[in-house]
Amino acid sequence: MTSLHGAASSLPASSAQAGSAAPAPVLHNSVLERVGIEIAQGIRPTGSVITLARLEEETGVSRTVLREMMRILESMGMIESRRRVGITVLPVSAWNVLDPRIIRWRLMGSERVAQLSRLTEMRLALEPTAARLAATRATPEVANELLDLARTLRTLGEKGEGNQQPYLEADIAFHALLLAASGNDMLTSLHGIVTEVLAGRTDLGLSPADPAPVSFDNHEGVARAILDREPEKAEQFARAVVMEVWKELGEI
Incomplete structure (x- = not known):
């Protein structure tokens, strides 16, 4: 059995990792956290539409980075992107609720x-x-x-x-x-x-x-x-x- 000595420092979403990352990933993570928290806490309710143009204007993050962020949220089951419909927030039943990020975001809510x-x-x-x-x-x-x-x-x-x-x-x-x-x-x-x-x-x-x-x-x-x-x-x-x-x- 492999020892996990020092596991505590390597398991959580590490702020130390964020601090050592390049500026673009840090900004990417910041916006991902913001939108993820808003969805997890119902600020962006089920069925609401996320507009990349508005998000780009609000955050100053490029459309390319925002699309990548949306792909991450989609892989977590939180949103769905469909042609002619746009990016829609999905119900909790579709989420990967065991994803540690979703767990953390939900724990920050009421x-x-x-x-x-x-x-x-x-x-x-x-x-x-x-x-x-x-x-x-x-x-x-x-x-x-x-x-x-x-x-x-x-x-x-x-x-x-x-x-x-x-x-x-x-x-x-x-x-x-x-x-x-x-x-x-x-x-x-x-x-x-x-x-x-x-x-x-x-x-x-x-x-x-x-x-x-x-x-x-x-x-x-x-x-x-x-x-x-x-x-x-x-x-x-x-x-x-x-x-x-x-x-x-x-x-x-």
Whole structure:
């Protein structure tokens, strides 16, 4: 099993990457974010038409770049371009709602708590299974790395830094490694979704500075069960980790 040490810094849509990119891609991404957010939040409702001429006038971005941006949004299922009709915003049912960008854009809207709840329900279906598989497939090295990350979460959380970036990075790394440790490439591919959920909670101020101690116990429990080759315990502890989040969301 390949170690994912340092996964936190490589998984989210990186602002560092944006900062090192050439001006054109940065501008491209800026407009893509703007239009994507407007669609995701209903500012551009289903059935509304996007006019490239007007968008070009508003943003100062060339028609060529805008067309490329529209192709990206079309690949995400958010819009449809048809001759004589133009570019039309599609309903949510057509979107690739598991695209991390769409997840992030929806988490920035007024329905953020409902979106987090749906995503947490999905995590509840996936992560316990990943933990169970990891307990039969992960190497001792990976299991120990999970345990190290869980201990880092406890150390930072007990210092009241549960809503700070270092804690978020360790949390993302833990859950990304858990999915990878399952040995199932389909589960591993979902790391971007979990990343956006965890980052979204922090960005929205929904992550407590002082996480409940039981959260640390459960994270360590997952890692120890994987290390000890105990699939049922690993599954139970992973379920408890996600249930704690679900409980917090229900109290908002």
